[in-house]
Amino acid sequence: MPTDRETMYNAASISKILKGELLQDAGAPEIAHILLDSRKLIFPETSLFIPIVSTRRNAHQYIPELYEKGVRNFLVSEHLPLELYPDANIILVKDTLQALQTLVAWHRQQFHIPVIGITGSNGKTIVKEWLFQLLEKDYNIVRSPKSYNSQTGVPLSVWQMEAANQLAIFEAGISQPGEMEHLEKIIRPTIGIFTNIGEAHNEGFLNRRQKINEKLVLFAKSDVLIYSKDYLELNECVLQFHSQIGKRDNQQGLQLLAWSRKTDADLRIISVDKDHACTRIDALYQNAPIYISIPFVDEGSVENAIHCWALMLYMGIDHQVIRQRMDLLGNIAMRLELKQGINNSSIINDSYNSDLGSLAIALDFLQQQQQHPTRTVILSDILQSGRSDASLYEEVAGMLKKKGIHRLIGIGKNISRETRAFQDIPGLKSQFFPTMEAFIQQFSQQDFQHETILLKGARAFKFERIGKLLEHKVHQTILEINLSAIAHNVKQYQALLKPETKVMAMVKAFSYGSGSFEIANLLQFHGIDYLTVAYADEGVELRRAGITMPIMVMNPEPSSFDAILQWNLEPEIYSLLLLQQFEEEVRTSGKTDFPIHVKLDTGMHRLGFDKKDIPALARILTENGQLKVKSIFSHLAASEDPAMDEFTRRQGRLFYEMSHELQKALGYIGIRHIANSAAIQRHPDLQLDMVRLGIGMYGIDSGNGEMQEKLQNVSTLKTTIAQLKYLSEGETVGYGATWAAPGPAVIATVRIGYADGYPRSLSNGVGKMLVRGQLAPVAGIVAMDMLMLDVTHIPEVAEGDEVIVFGQQLPVQQIASWAGTIPYEILTGISQRVKRIYFEE
Template sequence: MYNAESISKVLKGELLQHTGNPEIEHILLDSRKLTFPETSLFIPLVSNRRNAHQYMEEVYEKGVSNFVVSEPLEPGKFPKANIILVKDTMNALHALVAFHRQHFHIPVIGITGSNGKTVVKEWLYQLLEKDYNIVRSPKSYNSQIGVPLSVWQMKPEHTLAIFEAGISQPGEMEHLEKIIRPTIGIFTNIGEAHSEGFLNIRQKINEKLVLFSKSDLLIYSKDYLALNECVNAFHNVVGKKDNHEGGLQLFTWSRKTDADLRIIAVDKNNNQARIDALYKTEPLHITIPFVDEGSIENAIHCWALMIHLGMDQAVIQQRMDQLGNIAMRLELKQGINNCSIINDSYNSDLGSLTIALDFLQQQHQHPTLTVILSDILQSGKSDATLYEEVASLLQQKGINKLIGIGKNIGREKKSFQQITDLKSQFYLTTEEFIQSFNSQDFQHETILLKGARIFEFERIGKLLEQKVHQTILEINLSAVSHNIKQYQALLQPSTKVMAMVKAFSYGSGSFEIANLLQFHGIDYLAVAYADEGVELRRTGITMPIMVMNPEPSSFDAILQWNLEPEIYSLHLLQQFEEEVIISGKTNFPIHIKLDTGMHRLGFEKKDIPELALRLTDNEYLKVKSVFSHLAASEDPSKDLFTKLQGELFFEMSHELQKALGNAVIRHISNSSAILRHPNLQLDMVRLGIGMYGIDSSNEMQLRPVSTLKTTVAQIKHLETGETVGYGGKWVAKGPSVTATVRIGYADGYPRRLSNGVGKMLVRGQLAPVAGIVAMDMLMLDVTHIPDVAEGDEVIVFGEGLPVQQLADWAETIPYEILTGISQRVKRVYFQE
């Protein structure tokens, strides 16, 4: 058992304040994810951008009484708290969990590599769960923060642990090795993913190999030349050390050369792959229900481990044949009766349930939050203890409705029924629920599907999900978060961020993006028109919202919904002030737009004296910010013009601020200026297209947010001279194959991309548009791509085909492509 006193000794910290010794079970790093305050230890981490010590008062008021801090605190501010002072809270987190890990003497599998870590981890769980009580990393928790949170889950009842580890720069794996301390290692593969922080691929391999410094066994493929050479050099050093009994042993596999497990054939047929191999001259084989190369490689890693564990080959074959897909993300889809569906129906454990509930809370679109939950298998706890904890978790997260499926959760239904605001129903099996299903029972709800794989919750998903047009726009919310952090890393800690969510968040959806931004503590939102802001308010967005194009007809809505208008002329100022006076409000927030050279909207320099006179001592209006718009911040050839804009803005805003007599927020930087003109950051920046992964400089490490995809409706085989599409504009020059796909200009695919100008990805290859783009369909020339079939996925833009490329072909800009995607194209949101 841990308490403040014992943790203080582990960390060699100073126990500044000691008020008792309540048991500590949970580590809390994010104040928004507090679930069990009485048993939580809050460790506020400090980064260049954010200091989590500022949230101590918030979590203390919510019932947390145990803290590890690295800053002196005001005496008496937290009278009932235990407070441990350390030099560095991140180091303290690592030290505490490394100490925790030392108490366990079970096999611990550590997985690293460029790709496949999470799949190998989850497949090993599927393959070994009948033989071991397994603790594993939730989702892809493999970072300097994710790894300690994963390892902290280790309990005496566990008999096997599986953790993944990822690094982004040298020196990080040394910390993770001490925390995981794997006895068995798996190095999945090596590639260029996440290589930005390393000099070359060999440095990256050697840094990752540090994870196995004290391991007994390392499994890897000899087919990666650089990896094999680095492992052998590493083994010559580590394998001969006396730091652990026997040193490091290697278990190799290869499709090309001699190895412990020599792959001699891979035969693919009907969505299955048979893998034949020799192990110690003994012929072996497995069959897996996948044919892609990544899955084959991941399965061989798992096979090698099972052989090492001495498992019977017949058991291995039977379990490999039943491997299932791994849900690498939480998807948010439109459901029946104005519901939203979050599908996480491939596994069910407390760690992943907590993550899914956080996502459910974050996307709180509807008044009712519903969870459909199966039995949680192999928790290592008694059912009574387990489901009491689950019930407490649901209560903490504000869940309104629970549907429990399984005999174990049903036996413990009293734990849920005693929660006043939670309606609950229970079914023995998924089939029983489906037989009683009535679509009218689900109205205006956000529904989380969370089930162990054997419960086949995908069947429930089909009942609840709205049947949609097969052309969809996938929005990666994790990529949005990543891109925001990339820009935040360039800002001074005091610089605020205004996020642009106008034009349906550049085509990505308004509420879903705004809710994510609100969850991440962005300071301001900006919309183009008042009705966009009203819609956000209706769906629960409470943060400040600036309206950039306020119309007199919208003043009532602006005042009613507490929106903040941009004021750009004396006439508009007078009109809005009159509306405020009529409404009886005072000190209503406004934002003053200055024209520094864009010449679109804004006060000019000659207007400042009268503007200042009208605003000074004005009891009805309060200036929240003064801003301007850079016309060409992304263009190096226009840097002098940008400099002059900045100087004029400084001059005009200073004059206005001096007259007002109080400080106001000043902002002029857009996405490209954040990187290219750091001197213009000022008090706030406006983050727009960069948030969605578009970087004109190509210097930012941004991730694409949107993927537009469709499917093949039909395949046509044409003879020489046959034509395709309206007007017969495309003519087959020889025997040809075309694929008709479900997208057209009504979906937002530009008609000017007709006749080979535009291209799409089919089976990983570019296929040109054949003929004229029609309203709902278009044809692709797939003559050069073998085995294209009806139902195949087609990427319009996304990974491998950036939207910038599509814009170049269409002789336009990414903004136009993204904002032009029709609302009939359904948006699917997901979090990795």
């Protein structure tokens, strides 16, 4: 049996590890990669595909596609028709997720190096990445890519362990009881860090104590646990856990290494002193005074740094070395950012991190982008890999080839020495520079046009310098769109649906202000069934940006029929006149069975066929072969309002009657849909064949019910302070002099106005914004490009400070309430001059 990654795994050895049944043995090729997502295939010849079965999706359906793409190793929980896969190795197990975890737990046991396991509510990824920064000079480190800490993310992380590694750092997160027991067997940490305890994922647990106790399971067989005594519940649970562990027959038991700012502890924090950009932390350790300085001042960073400090002290690292490295801690890029670039290009910024795991994630994100014909990667040397340059860059070349990259710009001495690895890739142009200075010296804006560019560099290369050259200079008011949150929200609604129920996503009105192709790319990547736009030109824009999935047009004007036919869009038909006009256009074009969507009016009384229209509608549709009814649908008027539930039920009954009558007349069954975001959750009987997901996808439950707690914030509108004014009592602010200082006042002028979409109705204290975490009321009248905030009560406010208009801590629903409107209007009203930045966490 293998003892490390260099000794080959194959189907026979994996079947033996899992006690599975090797249904078909077609040979013994090496298995080096685990594949869970068919869209992320890079190395087909050496990948083992493990189809995970969930309530929403059975990934066995992707086996034929992957076999066609060259995958030859499959671990399944269903019998397959073996004759269709004659060259495949197929292992049968009872449960594929359990088998994945068992396989990787076995793999973990082949290594006898220190393994750091990190759990907690917040800070896991920061602590992991800071420990990597602090220890990379001493150890060859393997760590979780990004925040891979779930039931599938942890196995993918631990599978990376290989013989060259000297230290491993993995994070673990859970959302319900029982999960950590599986992750403990996979990670089996020798050193544990419990960062803190908060409210994240509370919905899966009875209370916080249950959540703490579940997370502590990760450290059942660890040598030491590092934590803060300042969280009372955490400290009590740790002591109880320690007592229970101590009763077992263990050589030394679990050692506790606690730190505290309030009471005696192994690492006793004496003082925390902050200046403008740095924090000095003094402490006592083993009765000796020690200190560190970090280039951060926020409380989260202080806490994360102390956890790292305690770990380094435990590992016996010299105090002087710790101080030097702590002083150099850098920002951690917690997200992939998609920004507008020069010359109609898009920039993906992931320039703080360079390793194979994070490169694979970034390439997946790059592959989602369809808006430009060319994909470029600017890549630095990959440091601390523990691999020979030749084999490392051959693997990188394989990744670029599989992802269809058109251009590579390599920066660094190591990658520049391995040009041969990239020369034989069809369609790949490559260029290499030994240093960042050499690249910048020859940089020309004209060399980058109409392409999507991924910046992927190790911290030492300071790729932010390239970002400044390539990114489009923007107005300091920006709207940040969290693509990961959109994906999360979609999954929350999908969890409420039957597996066969399709999802139509509403991307009309610039995706509720969030963007067009950026959102559509994400939805297409995640397998949404349909998109919906308001007008044909929105659909044309998506088609030009590479969106191939079906698109319904809600307001098809006769002048747009030509574009609809040319770009294969699918119109909503809501009247006999429109039906006749479109049917004539299709007949003239020579097309047949062109898809349309029939809108029925069940009580909204805006657009749609009435019940009396059904016979004439059916007659026209059955007498010609030009049109094919793809779906029949209607629009609920008040599905979010409990007081209108009987009205909603009447709409549902009428829709059943009308759609059944039309289907019977047509002789075939189209997709039926009536449920919007609110109805998905509140009226499950109306989910039917498809649902239309709109505002809920963007993090807003229009009914303000229990669903809101499960959704994540998507949009954050932020700006900056342009200038501070110091007023005396009675001095006025803004047009009309409508606001006067009640006493000495500090007024901040910020870079946003009604031309950016901030309602003028929020003038004179009605609206508020967040400055340094505190609400600041609007002073005076909102102007076109600027407004003023009263920041008198906020200490240390400074010009250039960030101002949050709405976001996680100040929901857009609150802004809408102050303005006397609805979140839809606020979101869709954000001006196009406000630049959007998209990111994946």
